[in-house]
Amino acid sequence: MGAAKIPEQINERFVSSGPVADWPKSRRVHVSPPVKLSYCTVCFESFVSEPTLAQHIAAKHGRQHVYLKVDERIIRDICCLSAVPKTMAVVLLDCPQIPLTITVDGQVSKLNVNKTTNLNRYLKAAKPGSQIEILAGTPGLPQTYRLFIGVQPQFEADKLDDQFRRFLAEGLNSGRQELMRLREGLEILNLSEFEQRYRDGILEFIHGSQLKKERNLPHSKTHLEKAFELLLPFDTELAREARYALALTMNCFSGQWSTPAGSRFHRAEAFFCAKGPPLPKRNSTTTSFPGIPIDELSIMILAAVDAYAEKDDDTVLRIVDEIRNSNLILDRNDEEKVTLLAARAGLRRGDLEIAKREYGLLADGIHFFEEAFRILKKM
Numbered sequence: 001m002g003a004a005k006i007p008e009q010i011n012e013r014f015v016s017s018g019p020v021a022d023w024p025k026s027r028r029v030h031v032s033p034p035v036k037l038s039y040c041t042v043c044f045e046s047f048v049s050e051p052t053l054a055q056h057i058a059a060k061h062g063r064q065h066v067y068l069k070v071d072e073r074i075i076r077d078i079c080c081l082s083a084v085p086k087t088m089a090v091v092l093l094d095c096p097q098i099p100l101t102i103t104v105d106g107q108v109s110k111l112n113v114n115k116t117t118n119l120n121r122y123l124k125a126a127k128p129g130s131q132i133e134i135l136a137g138t139p140g141l142p143q144t145y146r147l148f149i150g151v152q153p154q155f156e157a158d159k160l161d162d163q164f165r166r167f168l169a170e171g172l173n174s175g176r177q178e179l180m181r182l183r184e185g186l187e188i189l190n191l192s193e194f195e196q197r198y199r200d201g202i203l204e205f206i207h208g209s210q211l212k213k214e215r216n217l218p219h220s221k222t223h224l225e226k227a228f229e230l231l232l233p234f235d236t237e238l239a240r241e242a243r244y245a246l247a248l249t250m251n252c253f254s255g256q257w258s259t260p261a262g263s264r265f266h267r268a269e270a271f272f273c274a275k276g277p278p279l280p281k282r283n284s285t286t287t288s289f290p291g292i293p294i295d296e297l298s299i300m301i302l303a304a305v306d307a308y309a310e311k312d313d314d315t316v317l318r319i320v321d322e323i324r325n326s327n328l329i330l331d332r333n334d335e336e337k338v339t340l341l342a343a344r345a346g347l348r349r350g351d352l353e354i355a356k357r358e359y360g361l362l363a364d365g366i367h368f369f370e371e372a373f374r375i376l377k378k379m
């Protein structure tokens with residue numbers, strides 16, 4: 001019953017559930033990933049520590065923002081709990097009065113709040129099997145939170161994953177028409193709400209990746225962000241890999257991604273993320289979804305990070321040159337990653353001219369300016 005145990009009740013990432021006939025009876029508590037990752041409620045940064053996430057939200061998005069906290073965890077939009085939570089609160093940051101509509105198993109309560117407010121009394125009616133929905137009338141962007149207590153809604157990823165696996169095995173060489181055929185085939189399946197969300201998330205991810213390959217950047221960005229949003233609640237290998245790939249392209253480097261040691265993104269997390277793991281010298285990478293689309297630039301960046309981890313600075317700088325002489329850099333995010341690789345490799349190789357130039361560029365950037373100032377001061 002201690003406070004430390006509370007967060008363990010929450011599973012925000014849905015794992016594949018068994019056949020429908022199975023799950024209500026067994027009410028299995030689903031296995032959670034070893035490290036629970038919480039995503040920011042506004043952007044796609046992710047954190048292991050709740051206080052760090054709260055700090056991030058306050059510092060980055062503090063103006064007129066509202067979020068829900070359940071058993072000390074910040075909830076993005078939906079989550080499953082193995083039991084009725086002990087605490088629930090709506091947190092208001094620099095926000096005027098907002099209306100809340102709280103529905104517990106169909107019973108509706110309405111109230112207005114003008115500061116961070118404890119909502120524990122609405123938990124009294126909840127029991128295993130209950131659903132709680134909270135609609136917050138945040139200015140400009142009403143937000144809905146849904147809590148499922150005791151049972152996970154039906155979500156069987158396998159029937160979708162098999163089809164995605166077959167499709168992705170062809171790589172992105174499959175064009176629009178093939179994607180449309182895949183979409184049509186998946187649309188006639190009888191899917192639950194969460195299976196539909198998962199399907200749409202992966203389809204958006206593939207579509208956005210195709211657009212990026214065609215260098216249609218604004219459109220690809222819209223679809224890839226949509227994919228990230230849709231895939232956030234799922235803990236399947238495909239969803240995780242897609243999230244890592246997206247976090248790398250979108251420079252989500254403030255927190256950590258929680259990649260397992262065998263992931264091909266593990267070293268990239270270590271290299272770029274402020275709170276990532278130590279950079280491993282040896283890395284065996286495996287993936288059971290070999291066709292997951294990763295853009296050409298990301299592939300080169302991963303190769304450069306591997307070379308950096310193996311202390312091969314010449315190769316890092318050679319890959320950086322290749323990237324810069326190509327037409328692969330599409331935006332500032334891309335530039336920042338490539339510049340960091342050049343800066344660190346140049347510095348370690350003792351090439352102060354390179355280090356000075358590259359860190360000088362990073363000093364104007366978003367993520368690595370502190371490192372840049374620290375190094376430049378010493379030069």
Ligand SMILES: [Zn+2]
Binds near residue numbers: 044045056057061
């Ligand atoms: Zn954020």
